[in-house]
Amino acid sequence: MPFPGVEVPHLCTQCKDYPCVASCPVDALSVDKVTTAVIVDKEKCISCSKCIRACPGNVPFLHPGDNKATICNLCNGDPECVKVCTEAGYNALTLTQEGTNVNKRLFSRPPIEVAKDLAVFFFGEKGKEVI
Amino acid sequence: MPGGYAGKLLDVDLSKGKVKDITFDAETLEAYFGGRGLATKILWDRLGKRWAEIDALSSENLFLALTGPMTAIYPGARIMCSGKSPLSNGVVGSTASTEFASEIKMAGYDGVIVSGKAPEPSYILVTEDSSEIRSAKGIWGKTGEETIIALNREVTAELTKRKPAIGLWKEPGIIYSGPAGDSMVKNAAVMTKLVHACGYGGYGAVMGSKNLKAIVAKGRGKLPAVSAPEATKLLWKRTHEILISQTRMRRWGTGYAGYATGYETSSEPVRNWQEEWHDEKGIGGPHFETRYWVKKKWADFNCTTNCMKVSCIKSGRFKGDITDMPDYELEAYCGTNLGIFDAEGAVHISAVIDNLGHSGINGPNTMAFAAELYQRGILVEKDFGFKPVWGDAEAMEKLAWLIAKREKVGDTLAEGTYRAAIKIAKMKGKKPEELLKYAVHVKGVEIGAHGTRSDADYTHDASYAASVQGGDHTSTITDGYSEMSGAVFTDSAVFCNFCFFSVPQPLVFDYAKAVTGFPITQDSWRKVTGPRIVTLQKVLLLLGGPDKTWEPIKDDDNPPRYYEPLPNGPYKGKFTDKAKVDDKVQKYFETLGWDTRGIPTKETLKRLSLTDCEPAMKKLREG
Numbered sequence: 001m002p003f004p005g006v007e008v009p010h011l012c013t014q015c016k017d018y019p020c021v022a023s024c025p026v027d028a029l030s031v032d033k034v035t036t037a038v039i040v041d042k043e044k045c046i047s048c049s050k051c052i053r054a055c056p057g058n059v060p061f062l063h064p065g066d067n068k069a070t071i072c073n074l075c076n077g078d079p080e081c082v083k084v085c086t087e088a089g090y091n092a093l094t095l096t097q098e099g100t101n102v103n104k105r106l107f108s109r110p111p112i113e114v115a116k117d118l119a120v121f122f123f124g125e126k127g128k129e130v131i
Numbered sequence: 132m133p134g135g136y137a138g139k140l141l142d143v144d145l146s147k148g149k150v151k152d153i154t155f156d157a158e159t160l161e162a163y164f165g166g167r168g169l170a171t172k173i174l175w176d177r178l179g180k181r182w183a184e185i186d187a188l189s190s191e192n193l194f195l196a197l198t199g200p201m202t203a204i205y206p207g208a209r210i211m212c213s214g215k216s217p218l219s220n221g222v223v224g225s226t227a228s229t230e231f232a233s234e235i236k237m238a239g240y241d242g243v244i245v246s247g248k249a250p251e252p253s254y255i256l257v258t259e260d261s262s263e264i265r266s267a268k269g270i271w272g273k274t275g276e277e278t279i280i281a282l283n284r285e286v287t288a289e290l291t292k293r294k295p296a297i298g299l300w301k302e303p304g305i306i307y308s309g310p311a312g313d314s315m316v317k318n319a320a321v322m323t324k325l326v327h328a329c330g331y332g333g334y335g336a337v338m339g340s341k342n343l344k345a346i347v348a349k350g351r352g353k354l355p356a357v358s359a360p361e362a363t364k365l366l367w368k369r370t371h372e373i374l375i376s377q378t379r380m381r382r383w384g385t386g387y388a389g390y391a392t393g394y395e396t397s398s399e400p401v402r403n404w405q406e407e408w409h410d411e412k413g414i415g416g417p418h419f420e421t422r423y424w425v426k427k428k429w430a431d432f433n434c435t436t437n438c439m440k441v442s443c444i445k446s447g448r449f450k451g452d453i454t455d456m457p458d459y460e461l462e463a464y465c466g467t468n469l470g471i472f473d474a475e476g477a478v479h480i481s482a483v484i485d486n487l488g489h490s491g492i493n494g495p496n497t498m499a500f501a502a503e504l505y506q507r508g509i510l511v512e513k514d515f516g517f518k519p520v521w522g523d524a525e526a527m528e529k530l531a532w533l534i535a536k537r538e539k540v541g542d543t544l545a546e547g548t549y550r551a552a553i554k555i556a557k558m559k560g561k562k563p564e565e566l567l568k569y570a571v572h573v574k575g576v577e578i579g580a581h582g583t584r585s586d587a588d589y590t591h592d593a594s595y596a597a598s599v600q601g602g603d604h605t606s607t608i609t610d611g612y613s614e615m616s617g618a619v620f621t622d623s624a625v626f627c628n629f630c631f632f633s634v635p636q637p638l639v640f641d642y643a644k645a646v647t648g649f650p651i652t653q654d655s656w657r658k659v660t661g662p663r664i665v666t667l668q669k670v671l672l673l674l675g676g677p678d679k680t681w682e683p684i685k686d687d688d689n690p691p692r693y694y695e696p697l698p699n700g701p702y703k704g705k706f707t708d709k710a711k712v713d714d715k716v717q718k719y720f721e722t723l724g725w726d727t728r729g730i731p732t733k734e735t736l737k738r739l740s741l742t743d744c745e746p747a748m749k750k751l752r753e754g
């Protein structure tokens with residue numbers, strides 16, 4: 001963060017082709033049929049980090065607690081993050097339904113790219129120097 | 132181990148290049164809590180015997196960066212920096228909001244104690260696996276922006292090398308000193324997140340004197356367990372509900388006050404406190420909000436108050452300047468006090484000050500002092516190399532650089548307002564009193580931007596005069612904002628003041644009880660723990676030395692400027708009444724159990740279990 005305020009939420013956007021699921025050597029990742037979220041089977045996960053490298057946005061990470069892959073599971077369709085964001089009055093996060101909103105395609109970009117755009121948006125030309 | 136504490140502190144000896152973990156027993160933690168309290172205790176234990184001989188900028192001094200039990204658990208995580216202050220020669224607890232506080236706790240440490248002096252520029256990297264001293268040769272003397280970018284790159288690369296598998300690293304928490312700290316400008320700040328500073332006390336200079344550029348922390352562990360998790364959860368929810376409803380703070384931060392404090396309460400410094408009233412609407416919240424704030428809600432880890440906003444100037448002569456808000460203090464000190472009444476100029480000076488690692492209050496105070504000496508013809512153009520006239524933002528920028536680089540008269544001004552006044556008086560063949568009447572400081576620490584003359588602000592007659600923190604505007608001795616409860620508590624539990632005032636105090640103390648498990652109440656804090664910390668701070672302040680020891684009672688006074696009548700505005704002609712100040716100072720001493728000269732009595736020291744201070748205080752009482 002070379003500039004103040006350019007912090008970007010680091011979330012899974014559920015790609016159409018799910019490269020993370022395809023990369024998993026032990027089939028620990030699966031796709032939830034209802035919410036389309038990626039579900040991690042912590043029992044099967046061997047912490048090989050292949051899904052992290054396969055993800056175009058570098059979104060998954062190994063959890064500090066159990067050292068297993070962690071990907072947003074959308075809280076079974078009722079995300080807690082959206083609830084607290086609304087409660088706090090920021091309204092920065094909104095819940096959209098698959099197929100009914102164009103937002104998903106518009107905003108599903110890697111977080112680093114989003115951060116770069118945000119820096120330019122906030123700070124103009126100076127923001128281009130962002131790492 | 133009581134709840135809320137990670138349980139160990141990192142003890143770094145820079146001279147020997149060694150790091151080790153140390154622990155404190157539960158009794159010490161209960162008696163001093165953490166943050167400012169624990170720092171004072173550590174300094175008393177390690178340096179107390181030779182306090183008067185130790186130069187604050189020598190390798191013997193300690194630099195402490197501590198958290199408290201409530202840091203990152205209560206909203207508004209902060210880090211507290213301390214040591215022997217090069218300004219007051221006592222102990223000043225100075226805090227700043229930063230993720231460094233939560234990162235270091237998640238790395239399993241309550242703080243860092245730095246002693247000795249590194250043979251070459253270094254920084255300390257703290258993680259849960261190992262902590263080490265690393266070379267900072269490439270970034271020594273660099274500005275804030277360059278330091279952050281370089282350290283972020285280097286540390287992220289190092290962490291990725293250590294653990295390649297875990298994915299993208301979130302940036303580490305960093306506290307660092309800017310160019311001002313590196314060249315030991317006595318009132319330089321410890322900086323963090325580019326725009327936040329532990330300003331009072333001059334601990335940037337202490338870092339610089341130790342060849343320490345930065346401390347970087349990255350933790351991937353859990354926050355320490357609390358004593359009563361269910362109760363904490365409930366209280367956390369309640370506190371958040373209260374803080375979320377503070378709409379003024381959330382919308383404007385303290386930025387709204389730039390106009391109101393000047394126009395309505397007439398307590399905003401203008402041209403080095405020559406006036407305290409102005410009617411310029413441009414330097415206030417709504418104007419900043421519409422013109423310069425590019426991010427209107429910005430907060431640190433776990434903070435609901437959310438008072439920070441990010442400013443950026445996108446066009447014109449100051450294009451590319453980035454700063455936080457500026458908040459009220461910087462609107463005043465980087466704006467009106469330098470005679471700058473346009474918002475753009477204030478943002479520019481704030482950005483320069485932040486980048487250079489000056490304290491946003493203390494640095495510009497010295498700058499304004501220099502500008503007044505120029506106004507009065509005591510300092511001339513030859514001393515500066517340019518004309519520091521009121522309101523000229525470009526000239527003021529040059530002056531900030533001059534001090535940070537210690538060039539020309541900047542070398543003298545880098546000693547802080549009080550010491551610079553005495554040195555310049557000697558240089559120009561004048562009596563010290565002639566210049567000290569323009570120096571706005573209490574015990575060497577420059578005063579925050581809330582005047583006492585109009586008596587309409589929260590600061591009153593003796594607010595600064597008897598404070599052990601000198602001119603610290605966050606820790607004054609007015610009732611309700613009292614030295615014995617509020618500020619000492621937030622600095623010792625280490626969380627943000629702005630997450631404290633709107634929450635009922637009994638609730639906060641219940642919170643403290645739920646987190647630590649200590650039987651702490653508001654009453655016990657007001658009567659025992661708070662006074663214990665303040666009394667120990669007072670003892671060290673009285674011992675002082677070696678270049679200046681403040682005299683009891685004589686130096687417990689406002690600067691001469693506060694006794695001059697206000698020249699304009701609704702409170703024209705009002706001034707702080709000396710008799711009232713003396714009276715309130717005496718009452719304050721009485722409340723704390725100090726004698727009429729402000730020296731803690733034997734009974735008080737015994738009651739607060741500070742009996743090991745008695746020999747030194749006895750000498751003072753008799754001498």
